[in-house]
Amino acid sequence: MSQSAVSLMVQRWREAVGQPLFVRARYGVVPTDAAIVLRAKLEPLLEGISLALANVQGFDPRTSKRTFRVHMTDIGQMVFLPTLNGFLTGHAPGVRLEVRNLAWEALEAGLGTGEVDIAIGSLPMIRGRVHSRVLRREPYVTTMRRGHPLTRANLDLETYSAAAHLVVDATSSGHALVESALHSKGIRRRIGLSIPHFLAAERILLNSDYLLTVPEVAVMSFRDASAFQLLPTPVHLPTFDIRLHWHERSREDEGGRWLRASIADLLGKSDADDV
Incomplete structure (x- = not known):
């Protein structure tokens, strides 16, 4: 986008919100507190729109170009990531995996806003509208x-x-x-x-x-x-329970369901049901 187009868009947002969303800084501009709050409120809505549009066409792992964002600890990355990445390369070659390691206190919110699609690990602090499935129990x-x-x-x-x-x-x-x-x-x-x-x-x-x-x-x-x-x-x-976690908002997401089922088959050693 041209600079004038961006400036016009920012001006329209300012008029709609009724207060500035950006202020000048030493290097360019930075978002105001109002912009940060607005982003947090809009992200779940935009994620829902994206999922709705994606589900109209259905999810085909062989042709999908989707990016899945997965939280894993360093143990998870060492133990599970090579196997999972190899599986995706063979069965969903266009799918991209983006691995993140969020702070524990930010993880539940990250699942809720779509910052991550799923989380794998021993994460007993996660509550709220989050579902989980035991993949394995380790001594x-x-x-x-x-x-x-x-x-x-x-x-x-x-x-x-x-x-x-x-x-x-x-x-x-x-x-x-x-x-x-x-x-x-x-x-x-x-x-x-x-x-x-x-x-x-x-x-x-x-x-x-x-x-x-x-x-x-x-x-x-x-x-x-x-x-x-x-x-x-x-x-x-x-025992050390390793679980697969996902937010309620993605329960009907076809791509998310496919990824969760694939992970359970690939990495799981437990017959536990979703909770």
């Missing part, structure tokens, strides 16, 4: 490199708490859950290193005597999972 395990001195020992609670631990202090790691379970028994483990994500965890474990307590699926995402020994964690921890 927590304690892992160490093969050849670690403790591979020949009985990993009881005393040995576990005295050992040096690597922790992944991320929302997707379950670190807070493990710490809470230990503290309830009056136990504090010795943390040797804390990192914010899983990217470096494998190499660190291979070159140290740390223990790592995480969902088993996280260890299976390592490049060489056979280089590690998995042991039961000597404290009771609940």
Whole structure:
């Protein structure tokens, strides 16, 4: 669009709203608070219009050019994304996948506004008009490199708490859950290193005597999972539910239904129903 056309459009919006939507800044213009509020109100309506127009023609994965926006944690990206991307390449070659990792506090709103179409992970904070389906239930395990001195020992609670631990202090790691379970028994483990994500965890474990307590699926995402020994964690921890989430607004979206069914078939290990 030409500059004059944009200026005319902004002027018409200002007249319709009754107040400025943009103000001059050092580099161009920035939206006002009124514009930001208006955008939040209009986005669900525009998303609904887009879905309605798309559903008139139906959804054919073989010819669709649609972009799906998916929330995944770093674990999800390591474990599920290669399989999902390979499936789409073979069955829906024109479909584009856009992966995002929203903050936990923003995720429910992101599903509601269409910022993301679906979310995959252990996301117990999501409430409201969001449906979910259990894809799989994973146990927590304690892992160490093969050849670690403790591979020949009985990993009881005393040995576990005295050992040096690597922790992944991320929302997707379950670190807070493990710490809470230990503290309830009056136990504090010795943390040797804390990192914010899983990217470096494998190499660190291979070159140290740390223990790592995480969902088993996280260890299976390592490049060489056979280089590690998995042991039961000597404290009771609940299973780690990995769910597929979507907002009520997309319940009738044919493309969304196809993607959810494909993900459930491709990645799921559970017969749980939608909730």
